[in-house]
Amino acid sequence: MGVLNSSMLHKAQDMGVVEFKYINLRDYGRGPRQQVDDTPYGGGDGMLLMVDPLVRAIEDAKKNDPPALVILPTPRGLTYRQSEAKALASDNNGLIILCPRYEGYDERVTHWVDRQYSIGNYILTGGEIPAMVIVDSVVRLLPGVLGGETSAAIESFQDDDLTVEFPQYTRPDSYRGLDVPQVLLSGHHAQIEAWRATRRNHNN
Numbered sequence: 001m002g003v004l005n006s007s008m009l010h011k012a013q014d015m016g017v018v019e020f021k022y023i024n025l026r027d028y029g030r031g032p033r034q035q036v037d038d039t040p041y042g043g044g045d046g047m048l049l050m051v052d053p054l055v056r057a058i059e060d061a062k063k064n065d066p067p068a069l070v071i072l073p074t075p076r077g078l079t080y081r082q083s084e085a086k087a088l089a090s091d092n093n094g095l096i097i098l099c100p101r102y103e104g105y106d107e108r109v110t111h112w113v114d115r116q117y118s119i120g121n122y123i124l125t126g127g128e129i130p131a132m133v134i135v136d137s138v139v140r141l142l143p144g145v146l147g148g149e150t151s152a153a154i155e156s157f158q159d160d161d162l163t164v165e166f167p168q169y170t171r172p173d174s175y176r177g178l179d180v181p182q183v184l185l186s187g188h189h190a191q192i193e194a195w196r197a198t199r200r201n202h203n204n
């Protein structure tokens, strides 16, 4: 998937910090057409992913990484947040992330799932984007990925307190009448820290 080749995730793969494997659910499908979905019991629109292809795919993935956590993105899940990203990043056993369509799977698959996460209060067409959100937020926390300073450790959101990062500026110090706050040009560390503290949460 394109996102996985974006700069940070690509770098992380090159560094050997992370490895991505894809499993095509169709390989676990039923019959000559490798069917993976079927109509819902009780009626309703659309098709549901059947439990058996999902479970066999999970079992196969677990053979490679035995204690890997199985994650299901779903709007009904726990709201995904930085503390979850941190917990996943410190778990070195691999993650198996399912990518179903919403309302698109047999509920029994949840018996093979360790974590159900929602990435926000809205409905997306499928689990691919939530899966990428989870991957990106976890990989950037892996040692060495961000490079240079330990910005991942000191940045905002670290305690799920919805602290928004302070605004930052670079050259030029004046642009079309918009000036960089004077204090940032002062070189006065304590005053800069105090100013930054007042500007946190500015967008909330």
Ligand code: ADE
Residues within 6 Å of the ligand: 073, 074, 075, 101, 102, 117, 118, 119, 120, 121, 122, 123, 124, 125, 126, 127, 130
């Ligand atoms: N699938 C569809 N919408 C979703 C959401 N908001 N979070 C996680 N998975 C989803």
